[in-house]
Amino acid sequence: MKIFSKEQIYEGDALTAKKQGITSTDLMERAGTQIFNWLHMRMQGAQVPIHVFCGIGNNGGDGLVVARHLTTHGYNVKTYIVNHSTTRSKDFLNNYERIKNTTKDWPILLNDASELPAINEKDIIVDAIFGIGLNRPVEGWIKQLFNYFRATKAFVLSIDIPSGLATDAAPIDEESVVNAGYTLSFQTPKLVFFLPETAKYTVQWEVLDIGIDPEYLYTTPTEAELIGKNEVLPLYKPREKYSHKGSFGHVLVIGGSYGKIGSVTLASQGVLAIGAGKVTAYTPKCGYIPLQVGFPEAMVLTDTDEEKITSIAFDIQPNVIAFGVGVGTDAQTIDAFEAFLKVNKTPLVIDADGINILSKKKALLKLLPENTVLTPHPKELGRLLGQWEDEFNKLKKAKAFSKKYKCIIVIKGANTITVFQDKLYVNATGNPGLATAGTGDVLTGIISGLIAQSYDPLVAAIFGVYLHGKAADLLVEDLGYQSFIASHVIEGIPLAYLDLFKQPEQPEIENADSDPKK
The missing domain is CATH 3.40.1190.20 (Ribokinase)
Structure with missing residues (x-):
């Protein structure tokens, strides 16, 4: 399995939207729906409190899609916007409007003066705050929020990558990264899932297929590959019947x-x-x-x-x-x-x-x-x-x-x-x-x-x-x-x-x- 870089993931997203005649918002809907399906299949309507924390970029947009589907399917869900900047992505804004048109229980805006919501150990936290585009250390009240996640001992599900973790650099401060119990990574695993300094931020991970262009996935060379059975089976050399010890x-x-x-x-x-x-x-x-x-x-x-x-x-x-x-x-x-x-x-x-x-x-x-x-x-x-x-x-x-x-x-x-x-x-x-x-x-x-x-x-x-x-x-x-x-x-x-x-x-x-x- 190929491990794509951050730049290649962006390139694949853009090419997919162009070749399939869809918008980036459509692709976000597809990705968020896959996350919802993963949760829905496992929870089967269970009324465990789910807290969806969304940033204001595309990862937050994915989280809003998940929250909307959870809401329409009757789950006990609370949605929060981690309002850390004045800049919002277009796809985030599109999905923010969609969720507001779906439920009267609008997302709660959190800032540095907000009181943190009550979360119990048996609750679920969906982390959709920062994605692969993060290029700076997490500080201040956001870091305090991450520490609060840890203190609650609730199960944390991260979307695509644990928030605060970069794809190409080790974090300077361990407290500035979410500790995920599970990460659902879009289309490809991230190299950081396999390195000693960064693998500890997610206990388990899984790749979800969001329909990125197959030709792009197949033909694009990558710096890294994950080697499993499918990769090594073609390497195996069968033995001939009339071979002997000198043959090997x-x-x-x-x-x-x-x-x-x-x-x-x-x-x-x-x-x-x-x-x-x-x-x-x-x-x-x-x-x-x-x-x-x-x-x-x-x-x-x-x-x-x-x-x-x-x-x-x-x-x-x-x-x-x-x-x-x-x-x-x-x-x-x-x-x-x-x-x-x-x-x-x-x-x-x-x-x-x-x-x-x-x-x-x-x-x-x-x-x-x-x-x-x-x-x-x-x-x-x-x-x-x-x-x-x-x-x-x-x-x-x-x-x-x-x-x-x-x-x-x-x-x-x-x-x-x-x-x-x-x-x-x-x-x-x-x-x-x-x-x-x-x-x-x-x-x-x-x-x-x-x-x-x-x-x-x-x-x-x-x-x-x-x-x-x-x-x-x-x-x-x-x-x-x-x-x-x-x-x-x-x-x-x-x-x-x-x-x-x-x-x-x-x-x-x-x-x-x-x-x-x-």
């Missing part, structure tokens, strides 16, 4: 040090679980027995040193090399890695201490093969890129880094984001159960194993991140977040593959009719 590649996993051989074991298991034909682990001597006993499917090569990697020499020809898991940053290991990079031509996936070594010695970055995949967690990314001002600055730095060194960066997190050149791929799978040691090692093996099977490195990163998260999603309901460990990801990979072809159950959904008499 050979991965060399270089890593480990004394006390950290488990990371190599987990990565190697990830390689084979994802479908690669063969895996060889290259470790210090101390890794030989643990790997041969703990994971007999792997072949093992060792360094001459007992506890750390001091040289990298092998006589096999792997299709891809994974480096860094558990390897440490000893001076001899760094020297061995540098010597290896100077002669290596094989595709690379670099994780953990491999990234830390690159951060310590940035000249080595120029030695990376094109389309090398880097898989840092936040602290490793900070060492690599330097500190960032906010999440948007972090992504800007990551894109610049990717272009400079022609590499792919997998930024691990609640919504792992794969960065390549100017493009962002936001993963939709995964859960807090993955916040445990070793899951990143498994991901390194998964991505390496997919590259070995002739997946393009970028595709391998996107597909691998999805399967890694989906494996956790499918098992965590039985295991719980706290008890989930890295080995469970490996157990879940077969389920994640099978789920690609599982047809979802179709719930029966009754569409609400706009006629209140039916």
Whole structure:
């Protein structure tokens, strides 16, 4: 699913109105009606008090449409105009007149001198104050209103985006943004729904189709995409009947040090679980027995040193090399890695201490093969890129880094984001159960194993991140977040593959009719 920018959303709205021969007010009616239908389908006439707070721009106009339909359908609704400026949008004014012609209970105007309405914890607040066009911090009495929303503990439904939240910048003041329990986003999710600094402002979100021109949606390239099952299913490569282990590649996993051989074991298991034909682990001597006993499917090569990697020499020809898991940053290991990079031509996936070594010695970055995949967690990314001002600055730095060194960066997190050149791929799978040691090692093996099977490195990163998260999603309901460990990801990979072809159950959904008499 494409994630459109604010500018693209405006462009799509204007093009839709032109091509469909409708006005912007008609499009607002369509959007507001979709919000109403969503509420009506769930509430079925329940008389819970609903407080609709409308700004004086287009987001407020959407709110007025919702309030009007709630009123005509007999809901217990109060409408408020947050009168923060003298400037009003044309479509807001059109809908303000419509609601005044619909009910004698006109919207209540609120300003800095107004007494705030009584709202109870079991009430519903519809937030339609500010939309995606907001370009300044929220201050003064509006900020106090947002704090009042929080104090009531009422359920908050935001229209399109939580008020006070920008689409392209992190808020300076947390109290200046509405905390939504649910956000109904028009046509496309917003990138801010997936970033650590801004995702917290909405517990859940959902996209509503408001009929934006299909050709525009299909043909317009976007900076970001949300990656779910529909996006990864076309990436899958089916197997031929007469294939064999040689058909699916050979991965060399270089890593480990004394006390950290488990990371190599987990990565190697990830390689084979994802479908690669063969895996060889290259470790210090101390890794030989643990790997041969703990994971007999792997072949093992060792360094001459007992506890750390001091040289990298092998006589096999792997299709891809994974480096860094558990390897440490000893001076001899760094020297061995540098010597290896100077002669290596094989595709690379670099994780953990491999990234830390690159951060310590940035000249080595120029030695990376094109389309090398880097898989840092936040602290490793900070060492690599330097500190960032906010999440948007972090992504800007990551894109610049990717272009400079022609590499792919997998930024691990609640919504792992794969960065390549100017493009962002936001993963939709995964859960807090993955916040445990070793899951990143498994991901390194998964991505390496997919590259070995002739997946393009970028595709391998996107597909691998999805399967890694989906494996956790499918098992965590039985295991719980706290008890989930890295080995469970490996157990879940077969389920994640099978789920690609599982047809979802179709719930029966009754569409609400706009006629209140039916």
